[in-house]
Amino acid sequence: MKPKTLRTAFLALALGASPALAQDKILNVSYDIGRELFEALNPHFVESWQAESGRDVTIDQSHGGSSRQARAILEGLPADVVTFNQETDIDVLVEGGLVQEGWREAFPNGASPFYSLPAFLVRQGNPKDITDWDDLAREDVQPVFPNPKTSGNARYTYLAAYAYALDQNGGDQEQAQEFVRQILSNVPVFDTGGRAATQTFAERNIGDVLVTFEAETGAIAAQYEAQGFERVTPSLSLFAAFPVAVVDANAERNGSTEVSTAYLDWLYTPEAQEIMAQNHYRVSDEAVTAAHADDQPEVRLVTVDEVFGGWDQVTQDHLAEGGILDSVFVNQ
Numbered sequence: 143m144k145p146k147t148l149r150t151a152f153l154a155l156a157l158g159a160s161p162a163l164a165q166d167k168i169l170n171v172s173y174d175i176g177r178e179l180f181e182a183l184n185p186h187f188v189e190s191w192q193a194e195s196g197r198d199v200t201i202d203q204s205h206g207g208s209s210r211q212a213r214a215i216l217e218g219l220p221a222d223v224v225t226f227n228q229e230t231d232i233d234v235l236v237e238g239g240l241v242q243e244g245w246r247e248a249f250p251n252g253a254s255p256f257y258s259l260p261a262f263l264v265r266q267g268n269p270k271d272i273t274d275w276d277d278l279a280r281e282d283v284q285p286v287f288p289n290p291k292t293s294g295n296a297r298y299t300y301l302a303a304y305a306y307a308l309d310q311n312g313g314d315q316e317q318a319q320e321f322v323r324q325i326l327s328n329v330p331v332f333d334t335g336g337r338a339a340t341q342t343f344a345e346r347n348i349g350d351v352l353v354t355f356e357a358e359t360g361a362i363a364a365q366y367e368a369q370g371f372e373r374v375t376p377s378l379s380l381f382a383a384f385p386v387a388v389v390d391a392n393a394e395r396n397g398s399t400e401v402s403t404a405y406l407d408w409l410y411t412p413e414a415q416e417i418m419a420q421n422h423y424r425v426s427d428e429a430v431t432a433a434h435a436d437d438q439p440e441v442r443l444v445t446v447d448e449v450f451g452g453w454d455q456v457t458q459d460h461l462a463e464g465g466i467l468d469s470v471f472v473n474q
Contacts (some may be wrong), residue, residue: 171221174335207335208294254383255409266370286349291412302380360422453473
């Protein structure tokens with residue numbers, strides 16, 4: 143075979159093989175306790191994407207405290223998408239030039255395909271009779287939740303307790319701060335993320351009540367069924383959005399913008415919403431919500447905007463160095 147003919151043959155072989163070799167890959171950097179949810183979701187998206195595009199996709203996962211994950215991305219973790227539990231952690235990526243400013247408008251419901259709320263998990267028989275936030279401030283109760291300085295999960299716990307106190311005392315800020323100071327002082331150990339706090343409570347047998355997202359209480363109760371943990375929904379809690387975003391700078395560099403966007407879009411489909419509900423998350427799909435009503439008790443939900451004036455105000459008033467969180471978190 144002549145050299146030109148040989149080169150032509152190799153080119154034809156390569157072009158003919160390329161569709162079969164087509165492979166997409168994305169890294170989803172997520173919050174600490176989302177492992178099981180995305181282990182359930184990802185295989186279904188792989189099937190959907192293959193049917194839609196004719197291409198395979200590999201989805202790698204990274205899990206940790208949401209705020210720590212955001213910092214890791216700023217330091218070089220090559221996330222294509224983020225699925226966080228706190229909007230401020232995506233805003234940090236906006237400030238770092240990695241995510242576009244209009245990320246909340248890129249997907250429905252403020253770019254939050256599912257949501258949850260801080261709730262309680264108590265030991266079998268609820269021996270301390272823990273029913274609401276007041277009980278977490280009692281001297282004989284040890285609540286367990288992660289460090290609100292490193293965990294988005296714990297920040298929601300902190301803010302939910304604060305919102306409850308404001309609701310109970312007519313909006314008195316000083317009383318609310320004393321209330322959350324007492325709760326924080328009762329915590330026996332502060333882990334960096336929600337999964338470590340779960341292990342502290344369920345495996346190390348520390349504490350009387352685990353405070354975490356409602357979705358996690360359902361998963362833990364099932365995982366540790368032999369221990370007889372019981373789920374408790376407080377009278378008032380905080381709406382916890384689970385925001386998502388394409389990490390535009392990374393996705394463009396990795397050539398994954400198309401599949402990254404499709405992945406997050408797919409989270410709003412009935413198929414994905416059903417999987418979320420099966421994992422005890424609350425969703426926007428009305429039919430799915432109705433089908434899982436028995437698993438999701440009614441609760442009065444307030445929002446960060448209503449109580450605190452939005453996340454920017456929370457960051458300024460509570461989370462900034464020297465803010466309210468620092469003042470109530472002394473000696474911890």
